[in-house]
Amino acid sequence: MINTPAYVFNLDILQERIDRIKSLIPDIELTFSIKANPFLVPYVHSMVRHLEVCSPGELSICKANSVPPEKIIYSGLLKEAWDITEAVLYGVDIITAESPMQLDLIEKVCAANNKNAKVLLRLTSGNQFGMDEESVLACVKKIGEYSHVELAGIHYFSGTQKVREAKFEADKNNLRSLFDAYKELTGEDVAFLEFGPGAGVEYFDEPSDDKDFANFDVALGLINELKSKVRLGIEMGRFIAAPCGRFETQVKEIKKSKGINYAIIDGGIHHINYFGQIQGMKIPEIKVPAKSGTEKYCIVGSLCTTADVLVREVELPQLSVGDIITFNRCGAYSITEAPNLFLSRRMPCVYVESKELGMTLVRDGLEAYQFNGGKKN
Numbered sequence: 450m451i452n453t454p455a456y457v458f459n460l461d462i463l464q465e466r467i468d469r470i471k472s473l474i475p476d477i478e479l480t481f482s483i484k485a486n487p488f489l490v491p492y493v494h495s496m497v498r499h500l501e502v503c504s505p506g507e508l509s510i511c512k513a514n515s516v517p518p519e520k521i522i523y524s525g526l527l528k529e530a531w532d533i534t535e536a537v538l539y540g541v542d543i544i545t546a547e548s549p550m551q552l553d554l555i556e557k558v559c560a561a562n563n564k565n566a567k568v569l570l571r572l573t574s575g576n577q578f579g580m581d582e583e584s585v586l587a588c589v590k591k592i593g594e595y596s597h598v599e600l601a602g603i604h605y606f607s608g609t610q611k612v613r614e615a616k617f618e619a620d621k622n623n624l625r626s627l628f629d630a631y632k633e634l635t636g637e638d639v640a641f642l643e644f645g646p647g648a649g650v651e652y653f654d655e656p657s658d659d660k661d662f663a664n665f666d667v668a669l670g671l672i673n674e675l676k677s678k679v680r681l682g683i684e685m686g687r688f689i690a691a692p693c694g695r696f697e698t699q700v701k702e703i704k705k706s707k708g709i710n711y712a713i714i715d716g717g718i719h720h721i722n723y724f725g726q727i728q729g730m731k732i733p734e735i736k737v738p739a740k741s742g743t744e745k746y747c748i749v750g751s752l753c754t755t756a757d758v759l760v761r762e763v764e765l766p767q768l769s770v771g772d773i774i775t776f777n778r779c780g781a782y783s784i785t786e787a788p789n790l791f792l793s794r795r796m797p798c799v800y801v802e803s804k805e806l807g808m809t810l811v812r813d814g815l816e817a818y819q820f821n822g823g824k825k826n
């Protein structure tokens with residue numbers, strides 16, 4: 450019996466998922482982007498080549514879990530001298546530069562600390578992240594003048610939940626243009642590409658691993674093409690972590706109003722974040738106790754907003770107060786992106802489970818009020 454609301458992350462499912470991904474890209478270095486679920490860090494780092502770490506806080510999580518520095522790619526849009534220093538002193542394997550100024554800062558930090566850094570230059574896909582091709586090439590030239598920074602390759606990510614071929618076609622064009630310009634400038638091929646394909650996960654209408662891997666197939670076209678040109682690292686968060694997590698929440702009250710059966714639960718949209726879910730209109734994978742007789746329910750959380758609807762209408766075996774509803778496929782981004790602090794309700798417990806560890810509590814329910822002015826310093 451676990452305390453609800455709770456996330457449960459299953460490490461056997463995580464390992465199976467990674468094994469299946471690796472079987473499709475056996476000679477490619479796999480990276481887990483820990484923003485999707487930092488609670489997996491202690492376990493996942495031994496399953497993959499790198500962890501992509503995007504903030505000083507994420508770096509602290511890695512340090513707290515004794516992640517070997519050679520497993521870390523230190524990434525992120527905003528880097529300052531102090532956190533670059535921390536990353537460099539920890540000895541991370543690679544640092545990404547998202548701007549010429551950032552590259553300069555990495556060189557300065559390394560020089561001040563008598564260290565060297567391998568750097569990936571991030572190519573933009575047309576937003577605030579990374580640099581345009583011209584700036585990347587300017588950085589390539591500039592690196593020649595630096596003595597503490599070595600060019601390791603290119604970093605590229607263009608968005609999450611990509612399932613359409615056209616998106617990968619745009620990636621292909623961006624990368625091809627840069628690769629050609631790089632060759633013209635240096636006479637060499639790009640040595641290494643760390644590529645985040647943003648492969649799509651299915652959340653609604655009877656999702657399955659096989660449907661996910663059909664999505665991955667679309668990304669594989671470009672991955673295989675790139676693989677023939679450049680040494681490749683593939684970084685993913687959602688596709689690796691989504692299926693290993695479930696969210697368990699308890700029915701606290703059932704009330705009928707204007708003909709609708711509301712099941713009020715101790716979880717809500719501040720805990721679960723399914724990409725593409727709008728006002729509970731789509732039905733994610735849920736499990737409830739088996740009982741005779743069915744009823745239509747609207748499953749809602751307790752936030753002070755009409756948006757706190759997890760499922761607008763679903764036919765389920767009759768629910769009772771105290772029943773546990775399990776929402777599957779919550780292993781990525783729910784724990785990091787859902788707005789836990791709204792309404793100062795208790796944050797969920799976090800458990801990991803595996804055949805080896807059984808069910809283990811890794812974070813007890815945490816009172817959110819203390820972050821919202823309810824705790825005197």
Ligand SMILES: Cc1ncc(COP(=O)(O)O)c(C=O)c1O
Binds near residue numbers: 608647648686688
């Ligand atoms: C640079 C970078 N790499 C990888 C990822 C992970 O994306 P996904 O979870 O879609 O695999 C992100 C997500 O924001 C990202 O910004």
